[in-house]
Amino acid sequence: MADDPRDRSAADRFDRYLEALLSDGRPSPEDVTDGDEAEMARLAAELSVATQPGEQVGPDPAFVEQLRLRMRQADAGIDAVRVPLPLRPEATAPTPVGVLGRVRITRRQLLRSSLTAGAGLAAGLLGASVLTRSDLRRPIWDDGNGLVSGTGYWTPVARLADVPPGSAVRFTTAAFDGYVVNDAGQVRALSSVCTHMGCTLHFRPDWHDLRCPCHGASFDLKGQLANGTDRWKITGGYLGDARAYPISLPPLVRPKIKVENDQVFVWTAQV
Amino acid sequence: MAAADRESPAPRGRFEEIYDAHVVGIYRYIYARVGNRPDAEDLTAQVFMRAVEQLDTTRDEGQIVSWLYRVGQNAIADYWRAFYRLPLVGTEQVAPGWEPPEPVERAGGDPERASDERATARVERLLRTLPENYRRVLELRFLQRLSVAETAERMGISRGNAKVLQYRALRKAALVPEVTTDG
Numbered sequence: 001m002a003d004d005p006r007d008r009s010a011a012d013r014f015d016r017y018l019e020a021l022l023s024d025g026r027p028s029p030e031d032v033t034d035g036d037e038a039e040m041a042r043l044a045a046e047l048s049v050a051t052q053p054g055e056q057v058g059p060d061p062a063f064v065e066q067l068r069l070r071m072r073q074a075d076a077g078i079d080a081v082r083v084p085l086p087l088r089p090e091a092t093a094p095t096p097v098g099v100l101g102r103v104r105i106t107r108r109q110l111l112r113s114s115l116t117a118g119a120g121l122a123a124g125l126l127g128a129s130v131l132t133r134s135d136l137r138r139p140i141w142d143d144g145n146g147l148v149s150g151t152g153y154w155t156p157v158a159r160l161a162d163v164p165p166g167s168a169v170r171f172t173t174a175a176f177d178g179y180v181v182n183d184a185g186q187v188r189a190l191s192s193v194c195t196h197m198g199c200t201l202h203f204r205p206d207w208h209d210l211r212c213p214c215h216g217a218s219f220d221l222k223g224q225l226a227n228g229t230d231r232w233k234i235t236g237g238y239l240g241d242a243r244a245y246p247i248s249l250p251p252l253v254r255p256k257i258k259v260e261n262d263q264v265f266v267w268t269a270q271v
Numbered sequence: 272m273a274a275a276d277r278e279s280p281a282p283r284g285r286f287e288e289i290y291d292a293h294v295v296g297i298y299r300y301i302y303a304r305v306g307n308r309p310d311a312e313d314l315t316a317q318v319f320m321r322a323v324e325q326l327d328t329t330r331d332e333g334q335i336v337s338w339l340y341r342v343g344q345n346a347i348a349d350y351w352r353a354f355y356r357l358p359l360v361g362t363e364q365v366a367p368g369w370e371p372p373e374p375v376e377r378a379g380g381d382p383e384r385a386s387d388e389r390a391t392a393r394v395e396r397l398l399r400t401l402p403e404n405y406r407r408v409l410e411l412r413f414l415q416r417l418s419v420a421e422t423a424e425r426m427g428i429s430r431g432n433a434k435v436l437q438y439r440a441l442r443k444a445a446l447v448p449e450v451t452t453d454g
Contacts, residue, residue: 008431011438015419018437022416026309029354036446038354040438043445044413045306050394051413059298063312067319068290074323075286 010037017041021048154258154265161262163187168203168210168221175268176255179203179210183221189266190223191253201252210252217245223252285328289335290319297343304347314346397444405440412437 013031020027021044032041049057157171158180168181170192177200178191190210192201199214209226210219220226227245256267297318302311321342326335398406404426411422423433 007435007438011431011434014438014441015434018412019419021306022412024308026307032354035355036442038351039445040441041354042304042351044441045304047394047397047409047413048306049303050391051416057299057302058295059302059312059315060308063315064294064298067294067312067316068287070316071286071290071319071323074320 014040018044021045152267152269155268156263157189157257157266158264159262160187160259160264163264166205166208168205170203171266173255173266173268176253176266178253178255178266180257180264180266181221183208186221187257187259187264188221188223189255189257189264190219190221191255193253194219195225195250195252196247217249219252223254225249225251286323286326289322289326289328289339293336293339294319297339300340301343301347305350310350314343314350317346318343401440401444404436405443408433408436409440409444 010033013033014037017027017031020031021041027041032038155173157173158169163169163180163182165182165184168179170179171177171189176189176191177193178189179201180187180189181203192210193199194201194212194214194217196212196217197214199212201210201212201219203209204211207218208221210221212218216227217225218227225245225248258265258267294315298311298315301314301318302308305311305314318339322339326338328335330338398409401409407426408422411417411425412419417425419430419433419437422437423430426433426436428436
């Protein structure tokens with residue numbers, strides 16, 4: 001018997017159906033592969049019940065009461081309970097390949113993640129670059145005057161010669177991880193912490209952006225979300241367009257910098 | 272039954288009367304055909320949730336019972352479609368040899384008991400038609416509720432062979448129930 005290995009695997013698989021059935025659990029249609037086996041499964045179900053003592057096949061009283069409650073609510077017009085429960089968990093829709101995942105985030109989560117991302121905020125270490133201050137839309141956390149005033153010190157982070165136009169140099173101070181970037185002659189310091197969930201941004205010289213490896217946000221060299229246009233709202237659906245991003249994000253933190261004697265300094269406020 | 276003759280009681284009270292009178296019967300009817308509690312509960316809930324929306328509670332008792340069992344039968348057919356993996360199968364194809372639910376009038380208002388008795392008789396008839404080792408493996412697994420390991424031990428075969436044997440026994444019983452001889 002069972003010389004054919006295919007017999008073995010079919011018998012093993014079908015036994016999983018039987019085991020579930022005989023333990024009064026929910027069998028999976030996955031263990032039944034064709035119409036013939038479905039006939040076998042149905043016969044087994046019938047056999048299983050017919051060979052049980054009669055008093056066991058009544059409904060669980062708790063189930064009867066629960067269903068009574070659901071029906072009362074439905075009868076009273078509560079629409080929520082009218083949605084029929086699926087027999088089995090529905091298969092999840094396949095994720096399109098090559099498309100950036102859409103990020104769903106509530107306003108509350110967004111706020112929280114912004115605060116996390118700007119952990120340096122707590123130490124009062126934020127500032128705006130003096131070079132391009134007029135570009136800022138002045139979000140509350142980027143009020144350079146308030147945040148970086150008081151005592152502090154300048155930390156040298158790069159030599160200007162090391163940052164030709166279109167390039168960026170990574171730096172670390174007591175307050176920041178970031179990049180010194182040269183945006184066509186404008187030198188700025190940008191935090192390398194994504195304002196979405198706090199992942200570390202990577203500089204892409206060919207794109208002239210800072211790209212987040214977690215959810216694909218892209219920030220331009222002014223620190224603004226570059227793929228965060230509202231276009232996706234109009235076209236409906238985020239279809240992998242690099243210029244679109246499903247949510248808007250605050251701009252990157254921009255610490256105050258100065259250039260002296262070919263040396264770039266970043267301001268660190270003292271707590 | 273008597274409720275049908277009463278002067279229009281409050282709709283919700285009437286509905287719960289119907290529920291109380293038939294939930295056990297519908298559950299047993301479904302359970303006897305899907306063979307496991309979780310699925311039987313889901314389908315029973317489907318029947319009565321649909322009844323809340325669609326059942327006309329002013330109909331007479333016989334019509335209400337027919338309606339409930341017809342909806343139950345459809346729910347069972349839909350359930351087995353998932354196992355057949357065919358996009359569209361008529362109820363008659365899904366359930367060849369399956370009796371339609373017992374008409375209420377003839378079953379004396381207790382269709383599930385009559386169908387239970389039929390099922391038991393069918394099982395006995397079925398087992399008698401099978402070759403000895405097939406009948407034996409099904410008796411051990413179903414009637415005595417032994418595990419595969421215990422069944423294999425009783426029959427003096429390996430577990431793998433016990434699984435193959437039960438597979439072949441069910442296959443034979445399900446697909447060619449009328450044939451009584453096999454080498």
